[in-house]
Amino acid sequence: MCSTSLSVPAVILLSKILFKLKHNAIVLTLQKVLVVLFLFHSFFCVFPQSFNVRKDIRPQIIAHRGDSFQMPENTIPAFELAIEKDVDFVETDLVLTKDNVFVCFHDLTLASGTDIRSHPEFAHLRVLLKNITYDDQVFTIEDDWLISDFTLKELKDLRVITHNQNQLKYSSFSIPTFDEFMETVRRESLKRFLNGNKNPIGIMPELKHPSYFNALANTSNFMEKLFIKNLVKYGYSINITEENNLKSGCEYELKSNVLPCNPLVVQCWEQGTIVYFYESAKSLRLLAVLWVNNVEFLTWKGMARLEGKTEFVGLSTEFLLDGAETAVENAEPKVVYDREKIKELGGFIPKEEIVSYVERLGMKVAVYTVYPETEREEIEYFIGMGVKAIFVEGLERAAKIRDEYFTKWNNKLK
Numbered sequence: 004m005c006s007t008s009l010s011v012p013a014v015i016l017l018s019k020i021l022f023k024l025k026h027n028a029i030v031l032t033l034q035k036v037l038v039v040l041f042l043f044h045s046f047f048c049v050f051p052q053s054f055n056v057r058k059d060i061r062p063q064i065i066a067h068r069g070d071s072f073q074m075p076e077n078t079i080p081a082f083e084l085a086i087e088k089d090v091d092f093v094e095t096d097l098v099l100t101k102d103n104v105f106v107c108f109h110d111l112t113l114a115s116g117t118d119i120r121s122h123p124e125f126a127h128l129r130v131l132l133k134n135i136t137y138d139d140q141v142f143t144i145e146d147d148w149l150i151s152d153f154t155l156k157e158l159k160d161l162r163v164i165t166h167n168q169n170q171l172k173y174s175s176f177s178i179p180t181f182d183e184f185m186e187t188v189r190r191e192s193l194k195r196f197l198n199g200n201k202n203p204i205g206i207m208p209e210l211k212h213p214s215y216f217n218a219l220a221n222t223s224n225f226m227e228k229l230f231i232k233n234l235v236k237y238g239y240s241i242n243i244t245e246e247n248n249l250k251s252g253c254e255y256e257l258k259s260n261v262l263p264c265n266p267l268v269v270q271c272w273e274q275g276t277i278v279y280f281y282e283s284a285k286s287l288r289l290l291a292v293l294w295v296n297n298v299e300f301l302t303w304k305g306m307a308r309l310e311g312k313t314e315f316v317g318l319s320t321e322f323l324l325d326g327a328e329t330a331v332e333n334a335e336p337k338v339v340y341d342r343e344k345i346k347e348l349g350g351f352i353p354k355e356e357i358v359s360y361v362e363r364l365g366m367k368v369a370v371y372t373v374y375p376e377t378e379r380e381e382i383e384y385f386i387g388m389g390v391k392a393i394f395v396e397g398l399e400r401a402a403k404i405r406d407e408y409f410t411k412w413n414n415k416l417k
């Protein structure tokens with residue numbers, strides 16, 4: 004029954020397909036059978052021998068764009084709810100407005116995530132057809148609006164919209180600034196602190212497309228430097244060690260309580276930004292996000308290039324469930340890459356070895372993103388592989404599944 008841990012990806016795939024078809028009664032029955040089978044499988048096989056589990060290291064739970072399952076992603080209510088649910092880190096995406104203010108938003112364009120189409124006063128900023136370049140790739144913008152053409156004041160007239168059917172009632176939120184994000188985090192951290200929870204909530208901002216914003220400003224590392232200025236404003240001392248960081252500059256006083264700064268990990272998909280921070284902001288904790296456009300880093304020699312430069316490597320669930328090569332082959336839009344180069348770099352790292360290899364290089368794997376329909380199977384599988392941080396949606400259960408896993412583990416040791 005439990006001879007192969009490789010059956011887990013198959014179960015997860017099947018659950019996902021069934022989840023999408025869930026209104027059918029036969030499917031519901033099938034799903035129940037699958038759950039029973041999986042629980043049976045878990046009972047015997049949750050600790051596959053081939054994976055080297057460290058019982059003392061619980062992966063950190065990261066709230067993907069706040070509590071984006073309950074609330075529109077990257078809004079203040081989403082951040083507030085995530086903090087209430089006691090996750091380890093709250094994640095947000097950051098882009099820059101025309102007047103260079105950091106705002107929490109995922110896209111460079113506004114049509115999909117805001118009500119811009121019902122604002123005729125911004126018709127003059129509409130982009131009919133334009134190519135923009137970032138991360139060495141060309142992207143075509145068609146009938147849309149670029150966030151970088153809007154000042155903060157203009158952006159604040161828009162409302163965030165969501166495509167999640169359960170969230171349609173929330174239509175009045177604006178795009179928050181990074182300052183508003185930080186104020187929320189501090190206010191909620193104080194509440195936690197006063198309630199006796201001494202673990203400060205961590206934050207994980209992601210700089211989106213620095214090469215695009217740096218080119219707009221015609222200044223190298225413009226976005227990175229501006230971001231560091233923002234962090235310094237919040238008391239983070241960027242150039243000293245984390246330990247000193249907590250003791251010295253990084254404290255703030257609220258109602259006579261002195262709280263330490265919130266743990267901070269900065270993420271980016273552009274590896275140039277990771278290297279820049281590594282070289283010029285030594286004490287920043289970093290997470291280098293890899294996706295199919297970073298194919299070279301998914302090889303033995305490519306991954307080794309990140310050694311020592313970043314604390315975390317962000318890998319997508321596909322890399323761990325299907326393997327990097329399959330994920331790259333299946334990518335939409337199609338990824339063109341140099342097969343000879345991949346061979347020279349030692350080939351793609353197989354899915355069974357990628358987490359332990361990253362660990363051997365002294366880094367940790369953060370996996371993105373686990374959704375509620377497959378959370379138990381995936382969270383247990385990833386912990387078994389040695390993953391140290393998990394981006395999740397549907398926060399209620401993720402930490403519980405993780406903690407139950409370790410309770411089972413400890414009982415097994417007794």
Ligand SMILES: *[C@@H]1O[C@H](CO)[C@@H](O)[C@H](O)[C@H]1NC(C)=O
Pocket residue numbers: 132133134141143
């Ligand atoms: C955008 O780039 C594509 C090739 O990547 C090119 O075919 C197209 O003409 C360009 N469009 C514009 C508006 O520059």
Ligand SMILES: *[C@@H]1O[C@H](CO)[C@@H](O)[C@H](O)[C@H]1NC(C)=O
Pocket residue numbers: 221
């Ligand atoms: C960008 O900066 C370079 C060097 O500072 C300058 O030569 C160039 O004219 C600038 N380009 C634009 C579009 O401002």
Ligand SMILES: *[C@@H]1O[C@H](CO)[C@@H](O)[C@H](O)[C@H]1NC(C)=O
Pocket residue numbers: 231241242283284285
């Ligand atoms: C950190 O210190 C180094 C060396 O003193 C300096 O070159 C660098 O600019 C500093 N970084 C920041 C972000 O202040």
